[in-house]
Amino acid sequence: MRGLSFDLHPGEVLGIVGESGAGKSLTARALLGMVPRGAVTGGTVVLRGSADPAAERGRRIGLVPQDALSALSPVHPVGDQLAAAVRSVRRVSRREAAARAVAALERVGIPDAARRARAYPHEYSGGMRQRAVIAMATVNEPDVVVADEPTTALDEERREQVLRVLTEQREAVGAALVLVTHDLDAVRRHADRVLVMYAGRAAELGAAGRVLDRPRAPYTAGLLASLPRPDGPPRRRLPALPGSPPAPGALGAGCAFAPRCPLAVPACRAHEPEPRPLDGRLVACHRAADVPDPIREFL
């Protein structure tokens, strides 16, 4: 991540998209103060009314990781883990905590929740496990939920189900949601704003519908143009951006997207573009005004 700034409003859904390695997960984890050991850090994360967001993990900030198994202990029943999460922030009796745990499982649509609360994570299916983790992340009614690729490991049907549960729970507790994903459809359907990242920087940041319908950063346009279209005649070869994202540490001067950008001009290789307001969003591109519309013609 290099000089990334953004804000998150109460109750808002912010989607973060970009290729793997773009820094999406690091951004999500930095919000929770969970940067990898040895990382060089700068900048700040401010949570309203709190001096140290990292200390609010589990209380005012909940995490839904990609891999549900990593968020659950294999040796304790799911209900006990939820109850422990409740008791970590509230002085309630064990019985009360257990009841809240079952209610939380019920809310995320786990059938026969009272019985399932006594089961272990490995006894849950993938989709159920992901819903249990959502219950865990929302049980203490946080202000912010950070979900890092919560559906990548799931198939299409379960993906939609998990997204629905996630957005319902967020709404029920009134939390803002940071949704890291490479599912642009999910962003279109569920996010208020979207942050498009490339090589550790913001390429574009603005209202999700606006950015995805009329992208102004060439990277966003390329990403959208390479999606297989669900309608129209099938075509065996899809439009594709050439090349691949830069390896971390291999960045030169200038715009990191220049080697792959159909619009690149010599100035792009000399100066890295800063995010600037254009058309109701922020765009980091020297030629933002020249990105064609419709995007289908981009690649």
Added chain:
Amino acid sequence: MSEPLLDVRDLVVRYGPVTAVDHVSFALEAGETLALDGPSGCGKSSTALAVLLLRRPDGGEVRFEGRELTGLPERELRPLRPRMQPVLQDPYGSLSPRRRIRDAVAEPLKVRGRWDPGRGPARVAELLERVGLDRSYGDRRPHELSGGQCQRAGIARALACEPRLLVLDEPVSALDASVRAGVLNLLADLQDELGLGYLFICHDRAVVRHFADRVVELREGRVTSEWRPRSPGAALR
């Protein structure tokens, strides 16, 4: 009529009391892409493992290039295995983390005693370039590659022994959109050039629609329907 490349009849795979694949039949021609689509747990990967004889089926036949495989002892399967190669979802998991890419690509040739120390390195470089990787990537290890580059290296490795059939289990599901399109286009090019048959497992309906010639839908281990995305009328789905 010539024999199909792969002809699967009444395939059954059981795990204890659970029947994961329940009398599944389909056939695949050389140069054709047959997609297996369906929710997770419906038996797609179990079908793939049984077709590759990486797991002995509990019933049915797998005919590959005209030979029935399920009855063959391992000794007779071994020379046939290079002709049917898997490409898996997790591009990092399918390459050993400590081994350099060039060694991973050379390995299938070495274990089959087909490694020629004189011409081998050039063959590896050629395979890497064929999948769109500069030959210098041969010196790197998997974690020094992006997901899409890793998947390309996995494809190069699968091509090393000149297969006729690739069994691709969710090969692009872990990749981002812009990288995914590039890998799919590479697979289309290789198929046109080499006449490979693809058994393509994928649960992304939009991808399947563009990439497959035929789609077999599985549900709870059974074939529920079969359709052709490029036929007139398929747009109605």
